Structures are given as C-alpha cells and as structure tokens.
Amino acid sequence: MIYNVIVTEIAELHAFETYLYYENQLSGLGEQFLIELEHVYKKIGEHPQYYSYIASQNIYRDICLPKFPYVVIYQIYKNDIIVVDVFNTNRKPIL
Numbered sequence: 410m411i412y413n414v415i416v417t418e419i420a421e422l423h424a425f426e427t428y429l430y431y432e433n434q435l436s437g438l439g440e441q442f443l444i445e446l447e448h449v450y451k452k453i454g455e456h457p458q459y460y461s462y463i464a465s466q467n468i469y470r471d472i473c474l475p476k477f478p479y480v481v482i483y484q485i486y487k488n489d490i491i492v493v494d495v496f497n498t499n500r501k502p503i504l
Contacts, residue, residue: 412457412490413454414492416492417491419494420481423494423495424442428442445474450492453490457483458485479498480495480498482496
C-alpha cells in the first residue's frame, strides 16, 4: 500500500530555509538536499512502519537523510503520512 504523504507548512518552511542555506554555501548543494528529501518522502510513503518511534508515546517516527544532518519527523494517520517537520539534528527538538 502506498500512503499519501502530506507535508505541513512548517515542514515545508524548514525544508525551504535549509535549501536556501545550502545553496548559499555551495551552488547545487541545496538541490542535492531537496533530491534527498524527496527520496525520503518516497520511502516513507511506501513503507512508513519501517522506521522507529522517537518518543514513548508511539506517535511520531523519524527517518534520517543519508548525507545531511536532518531527519524527517512524521506520523501515520489512516492512509496518510503527515510530515510534521524537517529537523536539523544539531538543534534541540520541540516535540
């Protein structure tokens, strides 16, 4: 079963800010970030249960981006995957 991946506004904003940051560091690096992010969205859309919970409440899960210090935080709700945040692992989480 393929799930519908829904990206929240805050997750989109954080992803866009990250894209801009990496593009300012090195041309094309932001594009690499977005390609990797889209690949992760595809993976969680196909197999969202493969990835572990991040807290004892068993609500949110996460998956790391392979080449960037970011995780995608999401939850499964019926046939939807709700991407709550694209989070820099060097920061303290809000959840």
